[in-house]
Amino acid sequence: xxxxxxxxxxxxxxxxxxxxxxxxxxxxxxxxxxxxxxxxxxxxxxxxxxxxxxxxxxxxxxxxxxxxxxxxxxxxxxxxxxxxxxxxxxxxxxxxxxxxxxxxxxxxxxxxxxxxxxxxxxxxxxxxxxxxxxxxxxxxxxxxxxxxxxxxxxxxxxxxxxxxxxxxxxxxxxxxxxxxxxxxxxxxxxxxxxxxxxxxxxxxxxxxxxxxxxxxxxxxxxxxxxxxxxxxxxxxxxxxxxxxxxxxxxxxxxxxxxxxxxxxxxxxxxxxxxxxxxxxxxxxxxxxxxxxxxxxxxxxxxxxxxxxxxxxxxxxxxxxxxxxxxxxxxxxxxx
Numbered sequence: 001x002x003x004x005x006x007x008x009x010x011x012x013x014x015x016x017x018x019x020x021x022x023x024x025x026x027x028x029x030x031x032x033x034x035x036x037x038x039x040x041x042x043x044x045x046x047x048x049x050x051x052x053x054x055x056x057x058x059x060x061x062x063x064x065x066x067x068x069x070x071x072x073x074x075x076x077x078x079x080x081x082x083x084x085x086x087x088x089x090x091x092x093x094x095x096x097x098x099x100x101x102x103x104x105x106x107x108x109x110x111x112x113x114x115x116x117x118x119x120x121x122x123x124x125x126x127x128x129x130x131x132x133x134x135x136x137x138x139x140x141x142x143x144x145x146x147x148x149x150x151x152x153x154x155x156x157x158x159x160x161x162x163x164x165x166x167x168x169x170x171x172x173x174x175x176x177x178x179x180x181x182x183x184x185x186x187x188x189x190x191x192x193x194x195x196x197x198x199x200x201x202x203x204x205x206x207x208x209x210x211x212x213x214x215x216x217x218x219x220x221x222x223x224x225x226x227x228x229x230x231x232x233x234x235x236x237x238x239x240x241x242x243x244x245x246x247x248x249x250x251x252x253x254x255x256x257x258x259x260x261x262x263x264x265x266x267x268x269x270x271x272x273x274x275x276x277x278x279x280x281x282x283x284x285x286x287x288x289x290x291x292x293x294x295x296x297x298x299x300x301x302x303x304x305x306x307x308x309x310x311x312x313x314x315x316x317x318x319x320x321x322x323x324x325x326x327x328x329x330x331x332x333x334x335x
Contacts, residue, residue: 002026003232004077006062006110007084009033011188012125012179014045015225016081017055026054028075031084032061036091036098037189044332045186062106072113079232082110082124085156088190089129089294092152103155104162111166121173121235121255123228126160128180128217128262128299129153137266138302141178141250141258150294164256173236173255177228180262180301184221184321185328192269193322196276196284197329205285212270214291215298217262220321223314227261230310250305262301263314275319279326 003020007013008029017027029049033042049055056075060067062084086092086102107124114122131139133147148154163174183193199206239251250258273284291297303313329335 001078002028002075004028004030004071004075004080006030006080006082007125008057009042009046010083011045011186012182012221012224012228013081013083014048014186015221016083016228017049019225019229021049021052021054024054028056028058028071028077030058030060030062030071033059036086036088041186041189062109063101065109068109068113072117076117078120080110080114080119080122081228081232082107082122085125087152087188089150089152090292091190092150093293096151099151099155103152104158107159107162111162111172114172115166115170119172121175121232122163123175123177123232124159124163126176126178126258127153127156128178128260128301129296130157130160130178131299132296137298138264138300139260140302141260141305142248144249149296152294160258164252164254167236167252167254167256171255175231175236175257175259177231178258178260178301179224180217180219180260180299182219182221182224184325187221187325192272193276193325194329196273197280197326200276200280200282200284201335203282205287206273207289208269208273208286209289209295210269210291210297211288212273212286213268213297214295215266215268215300216272217264217266217299217301218272218318218321219261219263219301219314220316220324223263223316224261227259227306227310227312227314230312231257231259231306234310257305257309259306259309260301260303261306261314262299262303263316264301264303265318266298266300267318272318272322275322276326279323
């Protein structure tokens with residue numbers, strides 16, 4: 001297939017592009033290479049695929065309406081995976097406009113491109129953060145998520161609503177993927193594992209929020225990519241059992257689906273740090289701090305919908321995943 005991946009220099013996008021190239025797909029990789037974090041890392045991710053004969057590298061900002069229209073008109077992708085976004089819960093309190101530009105304006109441009117150019121299906125990244133103030137665990141796609149706790153989460157909830165609207169109005173098959181704390185080699189420097197590794201190796205103290213008591217459903221990058229590919233290969237269809245009297249948020253009378261992609265094994269932050277200490281062979285100095293604004297205490301994914309529809313659920317343990325990250329980090333940064 002010819003597949004457009006937005007956010008192709010990102011953690012998930014670059015890994016997905018490599019997997020799809022390996023199986024024979026043609027990839028149009030779109031990214032604006034913004035400086036939210038180290039651009040050199042983004043360039044290094046891109047370098048793994050840029051010279052592949054079936055890879056086309058496109059440098060466009062999602063929010064640029066005319067240029068996005070040109071991308072769709074020129075390349076005419078059969079399917080689209082929208083992973084480009086302004087990420088990060090805490091940063092959304094500092095620079096809210098970046099989230100509106102990328103996650104709302106940019107996503108609208110993707111939807112319009114899909115609508116006008118006969119795209120077979122759109123897969124887009126949502127987040128576990130949409131569960132917000134919910135405390136009923138595990139988090140299910142069948143739960144209501146109307147109480148986000150950060151602007152980042154609100155923009156992703158808005159993406160789900162926008163996608164449903166286009167699916168309903170124009171018959172566009174869409175599937176939203178709620179990712180749960182993705183980690184692994186080539187990861188994001190603003191995420192805890194990356195920061196903690198850098199600081200521990202430099203013998204610097206680490207900031208541990210919520211006194212290390214909150215739990216996250218840490219999900220390894222290879223598991224995330226496998227989940228995306230399985231959903232990409234199964235074009236969403238209308239749910240014949242959907243009822244407007246008891247509307248299920250995860251499906252619709254339109255060709256619309258929502259899925260959690262999480263490990264179903266929540267791990268306390270202190271345990272995560274302990275695993276990292278063992279892999280690095282050093283002990284962390286911890287600054288214990290309260291929960292940050294916008295953060296949620298726990299995440300835990302119910303992935304039953306993913307299992308039922310595409311026969312898959314993530315399975316990599318934190319012990320294995322963190323060890324692989326540390327091996328990559330030491331090799332990449334030569335430390």
